[in-house]
Amino acid sequence: MEEGSDYYVVKKGDMVAVYETLNDCQAQICSSVSGPAASAYKGYCWSKEKAEYFSSRGLINASYTISAAELREDLLGALVPCTFQSVAGSGQTQGYSVQEHAFSGQEAKPRSSSYSSPNNLNHTGAFDAQPVSKQYMVCVVHFDGASKGNPGKSGAGAVLMTEDGRVISRLREGLGVVTNNVAEYRGLILGLKYAIRLGFKRIKVYGDSQLVCYQVKGTWQAKKENMMELCKEVRKLQENFISFEVHHVRRRAVGLVI
Structure with missing residues (x-):
């Protein structure tokens, strides 16, 4: 050098x-x-x-x-x-970054x-990695989003894990002023895009947003135009996976991870 x-x-x-x-x-x-x-x-x-x-x-x-x-x-x-x-x-990942600490409510x-x-060096990092066989293993995506006010200053986050609980990566994205539902969708999209980048084909999604989970599953119909567009984006990303599951969980269950 x-x-x-x-x-x-x-x-x-x-x-x-x-x-x-x-x-x-x-x-x-x-x-x-x-x-x-x-x-x-x-x-x-x-x-x-x-x-x-x-x-x-x-x-x-x-x-x-x-x-x-x-x-x-x-x-x-x-x-x-x-x-x-x-x-x-x-260039497609502008605005993404990785949390400096575990998502523990701080x-x-x-x-x-x-x-x-x-x-x-071992306390902060740009990327968390654990042993993963990407082609065959299931990637578990925990997503979340929040806004200070509704709408208000917002952010989204996602944690990618293996099924046995090993963390692959923790991601976050600043969103500016949006609604809480938009922030939740952006957290899911953030996680799915990164799972695709890593080559995963089998996905299990967990989130505490009933609206996002049920709209993506097709149980509820998106009525607002912005929700329709975000749901459409998720379903487009879904085409990249061999298997895709969405599960709604209690708020604290996601908060413990994100």
Whole structure:
């Protein structure tokens, strides 16, 4: 790597890897829907000191890998968590990001102004990954949405999991001023689009919005034009899956996940 250039850091399990390009970092994150949870960060001003530190441990290529325990705290300096948009590299995912913490009822902290030191790499991340056989396993999508006022400032979220409870990814999307029902639909759409990106073909959906669940299932008919359009979008996405189930759950059941 050239001195002064940007670089990318991936923390995965007890290993830290440094990459020269975002493409290399993306390959590590997105192909790694297997193994321990991974977090991605961007660093600035690669230096001779950094290169020498890694090289002294026998690592002389453009990409470096080292045990997290060996990483000196001050070596990499301030790192900025990469957003989902950066790592996934898709122009269609503007506005998506990944929660910095588990969806446990806490208010989400803004990512744009946050920095992390190397010893915090395992606490925040741009992507959560767990072992998954995407082609054959069922992806469980928990979705939610909320508005402060109705309509009001709103957000949507989705958590993708395996059937045995392993988290694949946690996603969120800011929506501006919309109704609560629109926010709920956008949470479902957010989760389904990402499940498609990961290659899942079998989906089970869980949400606490009776309106969204029953409209998607066809039990209730959407009457308002915006609801009709959102329901139509969900059904279009549904065509990408071999199997697709929708389940309405109590509000707290979703809140525990999201």
